Ligand SMILES: *[C@@H]1O[C@H](CO)[C@@H](O)[C@H](O)[C@H]1NC(C)=O
């Protein structure tokens with residue numbers, strides 16, 4: 072994101088009246104998005120106006136949170152469809168959708184990828200569970216990559232069938248709960264995946280998230296997207312179920328007993 076320095080900003084406004092300059096300085100309007108337009112309107116020179124417009128565009132990008140974009144007017148993508156798109160809603164049955172996806176891949180031998188688009192707000196847990204149920208397909212393996220959001224602000228992943236990914240044997244593990252902050256989690260993963268200056272000895276290529284439940288799944292998927300933008304590298308992830316042993320209530324009462332429950336694993340590799 073380009074930033075607009077104070078001196079450049081004032082340079083662009085040098086033809087404005089001193090009154091305006093004083094007003095701008097006094098109100099620290101520099102921090103507000105209104106002053107560049109105000110400045111552009113108040114100047115007479117076309118050159119200055121154009122320059123101000125450019126400064127405005129460069130220095131004050133409209134940062135629209137994905138949630139905001141979704142609640143606003145629906146914007147259609149301006150690019151043709153590259154891979155077939157499947158919508159995942161929060162009422163989709165992940166199990167049925169996974170069955171449909173693997174059937175569609177099996178019926179179309181030339182199909183290598185599909186885009187899954189999360190429809191219905193930022194409720195992405197159904198998408199993560201769909202990817203997990205796909206791992207039950209005995210005839211194929213699936214990996215996914217984060218796609219940049221389009222103008223509609225929807226979360227998207229591109230699903231690939233039978234694309235091998237080389238994962239680390241001893242990935243760093245993160246356990247996710249519904250309380251996990253996806254941004255902090257993304258930074259923690261990034262520090263594992265991205266080497267410091269020149270030192271690659273302690274740098275991993277794979278990290279794994281372990282979680283149970285919808286809220287945790289939502290945070291995990293947002294964290295993977297955040298990681299993609301933070302690390303600025305291609306990341307590929309695989310989702311699957313794993314049995315984990317937890318003590319039964321009897322075990323807590325000091326009698327022997329462990330029971331197994333499925334947990335969801337997201338294995339993320341910097342590819
Ligand atoms: C996905 O949802 C969007 C908006 O609801 C709709 O326009 C589009 O046709 C849907 N695509 C498919 C493949 O169902």
Ligand SMILES: *[C@@H]1O[C@H](CO)[C@@H](O)[C@H](O)[C@H]1NC(C)=O
Nearest residue numbers: 170171172173174175177178
């Ligand atoms: C795949 O093909 C079979 C046989 O033609 C059909 O019964 C099934 O519905 C197809 N599955 C999908 C997901 O299109």
Ligand SMILES: *[C@@H]1O[C@H](CO)[C@@H](O)[C@H](O)[C@H]1NC(C)=O
Nearest residue numbers: 160161162190191192193194
């Ligand atoms: C599912 O999405 C719809 C909007 O498409 C929303 O109104 C509804 O509250 C969501 N349900 C849940 C359980 O999040």
